[in-house]
Amino acid sequence: MKRVALALSLLLGMAGVAQAAPKNIIMVVGDGMGPAYTSAYRYFKDNPETVEIEKTVFDRHLIGRASTYPSYVQGLVTDSAASGTALATGYKTYNGAIGLDKDKRAVETVLEYAKSRGKSTGLVVTSQINHATPASYVAHVEKRKMYNQIAD
Known part of the structure; x- marks a missing residue:
């Protein structure tokens, strides 16, 4: 819970010192979208006839980034379940864990923390709702393929 509270505090703090806390927080997770993806997109959108590299939509919205890797018990390459759990809870875990x-x-997610503080929450996806990344914000199961339990 302390990690989730810290993450929310940091998000609220990014709103600016002179401003009041934001009314809403929207966390966007581009599943599998790391620096290589955003760099490739920048080069794709660049106009080769100009000296400068043109800005992209990411420049307007990208506030920060996170590095996710599994718990030290499992190596260096993470999967969507472990990285989604790290983003949603602040805890590293093993691949496949939700x-x-x-x-x-079970560790408290940022959505559970917000709801416990009387905030409205929601989860919007472009995949199935029980896939690993979105599931990491609302479920607690040992294996990412436990689709029925995640849906429940």
């Missing part, structure tokens, strides 16, 4: 820490204990 909303659990490396010891298979």
Whole structure:
């Protein structure tokens, strides 16, 4: 819970010192979209007839980035379940885990934290709702392919 509270505090703090806390926070997760993707898009959209590299939509909206990798128990390459859980909870976990820490204990997600504080929450996806990344914000299961349990 402390990690989620810290993450929300940081998000609120990014709103600016002179401003009041924002009314809404929208967290956008581009599943699988890392620096290589945004760089490739920048080069694709660039006008080769100009000296400068033109700005893209990411320049208007990108505030920060996160590095996600699985818990030290599993190596260096993460999957969507472990990285989604890290983003949603602040806890590293093993590949395949949804909303659990490396010891298979449920950890509070940012949506659960917000709801416990009386905030409205929602989850919008362009994939199935029970896929690993969105599931990491609302479910707690040992394996990412437990689709029925995630949906429940």
